[in-house]
Amino acid sequence: MDTTPPHEGLPDNAKLVFKGVIFEVWQWEQEMYDGSTKTFEKTWRPPTIEVIASIGDRILIGHQEQPTHGTFISLFGGRPENDDIEAEARRELLEETGYVSDDWQLLLKKAKRGHTIHQTYVFIARDCRKEREQSLDAGEKISVEAVSFKAFLDLSEDPKAWICNDLIEYLREVRKDENKKREFRRLLFP
Amino acid sequence: MDTTPPHEGLPDNAKLVFKGVIFEVWQWEQEMYDGSTKTFEKTWRPPTIEVIASIGDRILIGHQEQPTHGTFISLFGGRPENDDIEAEARRELLEETGYVSDDWQLLLKKAKRGHTIHQTYVFIARDCRKEREQSLDAGEKISVEAVSFKAFLDLSEDPKAWICNDLIEYLREVRKDENKKREFRRLLFP
Numbered sequence: 001m002d003t004t005p006p007h008e009g010l011p012d013n014a015k016l017v018f019k020g021v022i023f024e025v026w027q028w029e030q031e032m033y034d035g036s037t038k039t040f041e042k043t044w045r046p047p048t049i050e051v052i053a054s055i056g057d058r059i060l061i062g063h064q065e066q067p068t069h070g071t072f073i074s075l076f077g078g079r080p081e082n083d084d085i086e087a088e089a090r091r092e093l094l095e096e097t098g099y100v101s102d103d104w105q106l107l108l109k110k111a112k113r114g115h116t117i118h119q120t121y122v123f124i125a126r127d128c129r130k131e132r133e134q135s136l137d138a139g140e141k142i143s144v145e146a147v148s149f150k151a152f153l154d155l156s157e158d159p160k161a162w163i164c165n166d167l168i169e170y171l172r173e174v175r176k177d178e179n180k181k182r183e184f185r186r187l188l189f190p
Numbered sequence: 191m192d193t194t195p196p197h198e199g200l201p202d203n204a205k206l207v208f209k210g211v212i213f214e215v216w217q218w219e220q221e222m223y224d225g226s227t228k229t230f231e232k233t234w235r236p237p238t239i240e241v242i243a244s245i246g247d248r249i250l251i252g253h254q255e256q257p258t259h260g261t262f263i264s265l266f267g268g269r270p271e272n273d274d275i276e277a278e279a280r281r282e283l284l285e286e287t288g289y290v291s292d293d294w295q296l297l298l299k300k301a302k303r304g305h306t307i308h309q310t311y312v313f314i315a316r317d318c319r320k321e322r323e324q325s326l327d328a329g330e331k332i333s334v335e336a337v338s339f340k341a342f343l344d345l346s347e348d349p350k351a352w353i354c355n356d357l358i359e360y361l362r363e364v365r366k367d368e369n370k371k372r373e374f375r376r377l378l379f380p
Contacts, residue, residue, distance in 0.1 A: 021217065030257050038328070041213060138223055138226050
């Protein structure tokens with residue numbers, strides 16, 4: 001029996017019953033209202049990191065192609081390989097774009113705790129500069145484009161954009177409120 | 191090796207590698223752009239059914255309590271036990287509320303195809319009538335309330351309401367548009 005301690009959001013008696021290449025499946029015996037017990041189950045997947053990288057008055061987006069996904073627009077990031085989330089965000093940005101920044105800020109951290117436990121981290125990387133060429137995985141094709149603030153906000157309504165739901169909601173809120181627009185613009189281009 | 195055929199949204203060579211009490215884990219070998227292969231993975235979970243049940247000019251909602259979930263507001267439904275989704279919706283409504291309807295319509299059918307494959311069905315059950323008492327599972331406590339059309343729409347902004355995201359989006363659209371409000375009202379109360 002595996003003895004890995006349960007992730008946050010799982011009860012103490014939860015046991016890891018399957019570990020795949022991405023997902024973990026956890027189960028536990030849950031007491032019901034009549035005193036009987038039932039096997040409850042949740043899955044866990046590694047956090048998702050997304051980076052909003054600014055350069056001058058523009059924002060970097062990726063035109064991506066991945067096997068089984070076809071073409072889509074995305075930000076940069078992925079699944080962290082260790083617990084230092086900001087360092088992993090830097091690594092992903094560098095690998096996928098060749099850009100670095102000295103000015104990072106966590107914009108959003110959200111935890112989903114429904115049937116699947118999953119955290120999302122959205123970072124801002126300000127004032128990026130090109131450090132080297134991209135170094136992509138065999139499963140990635142990414143071409144980088146710098147778009148205007150308006151075009152970036154409009155991604156929240158673009159079905160070709162694969163951005164995490166938490167950030168889409170954030171961008172929609174910003175898009176319809178001039179004050180929030182000013183604030184967000186200052187966050188990206190201080 | 192399990193030979194269950196893959197669900198819609200999975201490639202033909204996907205294999206079921208784990209079957210839990212809710213989730214299934216599927217894997218396949220995916221060819222990368224450089225000709226190498228990598229194990230890809232998705233989970234599948236059974237569809238979710240939600241029923242919007244109208245009675246007179248009001249709509250039924252549930253004040254629920256479930257082990258590990260605490261108290262929350264919900265509609266009626268759950269996971270179907272067979273492929274006749276509308277019959278399962280009728281069964282869930284009857285069990286959870288004691289109400290029946292002769293006038294059903296599918297309002298939304300959405301398929302999520304990201305890391306987890308999951309379908310959502312939202313039904314309208316018009317002009318409900320009480321048939322018998324609730325017959326709840328040992329893991330359910332549900333008290334039924336009939337609320338106004340406005341109070342129902344407001345659930346889309348209520349953090350205590352556990353409603354599927356597709357329906358929340360639908361209700362938000364309706365809430366801010368008088369024409370859509372009229373149409374939706376006609377759907378519920380013909």
